[in-house]
Amino acid sequence: MERTNGQKQPPLGKIARLYYEHGLTHQEIADLCGLSRIKVTRLLAEARLVGIVEITVHSDDHLFVGLESALGHAYPLRQAWVGPAFEDEGRALHSLGAVAADCVTAFLTEGTTVAVGLSGSVAAIPGHLRKATGLDLSIVPLTGSKGGVSRAASPHELALSFAAAVDGRAYHLPAPLLARNAQAARVWREDPAVQETLERAVSADVLIAGIGGTAADAGLLVQGLSAVELAGIRERGAVGDISGRFFDADGAAVPGEVDERLIGLSLEQLRAVPVRIGVARGADKRRALAVALRHGLINVLVTDVSTAEALLADADAPEGAPS
Amino acid sequence: MERTNGQKQPPLGKIARLYYEHGLTHQEIADLCGLSRIKVTRLLAEARLVGIVEITVHSDDHLFVGLESALGHAYPLRQAWVGPAFEDEGRALHSLGAVAADCVTAFLTEGTTVAVGLSGSVAAIPGHLRKATGLDLSIVPLTGSKGGVSRAASPHELALSFAAAVDGRAYHLPAPLLARNAQAARVWREDPAVQETLERAVSADVLIAGIGGTAADAGLLVQGLSAVELAGIRERGAVGDISGRFFDADGAAVPGEVDERLIGLSLEQLRAVPVRIGVARGADKRRALAVALRHGLINVLVTDVSTAEALLADADAPEGAPS
DNA sequence: CAGATGCGTGAACATCTGATCAAAATTCGA
DNA sequence: TCGAATTTTGATCAGATGTTCACGCATCTG
Numbered sequence: 001m002e003r004t005n006g007q008k009q010p011p012l013g014k015i016a017r018l019y020y021e022h023g024l025t026h027q028e029i030a031d032l033c034g035l036s037r038i039k040v041t042r043l044l045a046e047a048r049l050v051g052i053v054e055i056t057v058h059s060d061d062h063l064f065v066g067l068e069s070a071l072g073h074a075y076p077l078r079q080a081w082v083g084p085a086f087e088d089e090g091r092a093l094h095s096l097g098a099v100a101a102d103c104v105t106a107f108l109t110e111g112t113t114v115a116v117g118l119s120g121s122v123a124a125i126p127g128h129l130r131k132a133t134g135l136d137l138s139i140v141p142l143t144g145s146k147g148g149v150s151r152a153a154s155p156h157e158l159a160l161s162f163a164a165a166v167d168g169r170a171y172h173l174p175a176p177l178l179a180r181n182a183q184a185a186r187v188w189r190e191d192p193a194v195q196e197t198l199e200r201a202v203s204a205d206v207l208i209a210g211i212g213g214t215a216a217d218a219g220l221l222v223q224g225l226s227a228v229e230l231a232g233i234r235e236r237g238a239v240g241d242i243s244g245r246f247f248d249a250d251g252a253a254v255p256g257e258v259d260e261r262l263i264g265l266s267l268e269q270l271r272a273v274p275v276r277i278g279v280a281r282g283a284d285k286r287r288a289l290a291v292a293l294r295h296g297l298i299n300v301l302v303t304d305v306s307t308a309e310a311l312l313a314d315a316d317a318p319e320g321a322p323s
Numbered sequence: 324m325e326r327t328n329g330q331k332q333p334p335l336g337k338i339a340r341l342y343y344e345h346g347l348t349h350q351e352i353a354d355l356c357g358l359s360r361i362k363v364t365r366l367l368a369e370a371r372l373v374g375i376v377e378i379t380v381h382s383d384d385h386l387f388v389g390l391e392s393a394l395g396h397a398y399p400l401r402q403a404w405v406g407p408a409f410e411d412e413g414r415a416l417h418s419l420g421a422v423a424a425d426c427v428t429a430f431l432t433e434g435t436t437v438a439v440g441l442s443g444s445v446a447a448i449p450g451h452l453r454k455a456t457g458l459d460l461s462i463v464p465l466t467g468s469k470g471g472v473s474r475a476a477s478p479h480e481l482a483l484s485f486a487a488a489v490d491g492r493a494y495h496l497p498a499p500l501l502a503r504n505a506q507a508a509r510v511w512r513e514d515p516a517v518q519e520t521l522e523r524a525v526s527a528d529v530l531i532a533g534i535g536g537t538a539a540d541a542g543l544l545v546q547g548l549s550a551v552e553l554a555g556i557r558e559r560g561a562v563g564d565i566s567g568r569f570f571d572a573d574g575a576a577v578p579g580e581v582d583e584r585l586i587g588l589s590l591e592q593l594r595a596v597p598v599r600i601g602v603a604r605g606a607d608k609r610r611a612l613a614v615a616l617r618h619g620l621i622n623v624l625v626t627d628v629s630t631a632e633a634l635l636a637d638a639d640a641p642e643g644a645p646s
Numbered sequence: 647c648a649g650a651t652g653c654g655t656g657a658a659c660a661t662c663t664g665a666t667c668a669a670a671a672t673t674c675g676a
Numbered sequence: 677t678c679g680a681a682t683t684t685t686g687a688t689c690a691g692a693t694g695t696t697c698a699c700g701c702a703t704c705t706g
Binding site (some may be wrong): 011 | 334335336337339340341343344345346347351355370374375376377378379380381382383384385386406407414417418421422425451
């Protein structure tokens, strides 16, 4: 009718530029391009999502310097990164991912190998990473993959996302997270491809993993276990897990059936990685985090303000169970 | 001196990051940092201004492809860059600067020398340029500097801004734009420092200048002339100027007292630069632009939609003076 | 020292933006 | 071919943002 050129989808770049560089309002762009305002709003959102629009903050400022250094004194840490706290779980995850992304980025240098664990928090990272071209980075999964519940459930998928985001190379660990039984697990571990990737993970420079609690929904791993299995693990003293390996209040491995079925690095092997970044937040994780920090399972902490404050409180009352 | 709420000025980087990376609202940041919402709004604006926050659009899309290619056919141009049109002069200038910045950037390669002319439009560019590190760029003024009315009035200041923005090296032309008289101008031109910079300008790879009209307020140069001088120039057939050199309807130089007093490249010397970017918009400039384009004084055009359309109309009615 | 001038601040307002929801269009399957 | 499910679209509205204005505090000036 009136529009002679209104047929094709207008290029995102044009819209984005009109908005961000030329300062037109959504409405003005809509009029100019023959679209509805809402459509422009959505196209702009897409442009940001896809990465056509990139917003960078050039600054080394840390967000909560005080808390970060306090944590560094209270626990044996190389670094702590603290982000804002949120009521909403979705926002919290998003934000934590942003902090974690800044954190890993700080550890990337030429040829760095990063091992990634299975964790919802870790899955939130790739979206915030920015290309670090020319660094020749390698990304390795820490464990096998869990049946396809959600995308985040597979460290392999995660490794791919990371690799795509930072322009690195991803390796595959062709095995399930949990084998049917101890016997099957042993078979998997003998697979040469599995062995190769696990070795690569052991010798990684940086490790990034979530910390799981032992509450029923505190972590992706826990969610894959039956109530019975979980109860057994708790009975044996487990307070949390890192990359699928449960540990007790002394930071020691918790043996058992689940542990034998799991395909991935052992706690001792994890310790071999010099930089061990733990990402977690929330009341569920408080106990597990405190232990992981105190016993050096984790080296670098990424968390939010409220968890950080809780951890500082725990540090003052070391052994007494905080309730 | 510290305020009662005990907060020192919080770092811009923190605020910017909370907003752009973590998605807090201004209000939330204000509460978190103990500031008023408005203050946060202002700090964020400052962060963008200073360049702590950088918004990049990764796209090669041109804004008005149709107009740009039409101009390319109607006039002997290498390229045309067209931006949106605005009622408001301030916005128009800002926007034109953004387009011009994209345009010059497209011509920057290793070791490029850019010569910058005296122009309000050109002055709007540096704010939109982004660092192109490692290119070893040189920025040279095309003319001497005008007495300190506004910052934009000095090509030297401009060259410095450009150089700072793209991380290049700026050269100085230590001379006034207009000498007291022809005699004084000759003396200035004999100065070795002046000669050296002028030579550098003549052999520049890219030239970027505004186009001035002959209306009383159409251009920075014109504003510095007396009504009598201006009348004289118009009588001799001048329709506009580029970098201080007036030209007539045939694109030929307009000699005279002003021309002799001016310190800067001649029209012929300007033509020696392979890429000649002209930046201008508005009804005032229409006439001058059409001539400059038709006779190849300018090689690459940066303008806005409405000026572009006017120029296309002029191209159809070549010689008849459009009034 | 009073008055003038400029800068920084926050309140109120106007505008812009993004989320929600319902209608329309499209695709897919029977 | 029709209908159902899914996606796309636009209207409405709540909330976020930015601008304007008036005030207070500081410094400058006579």
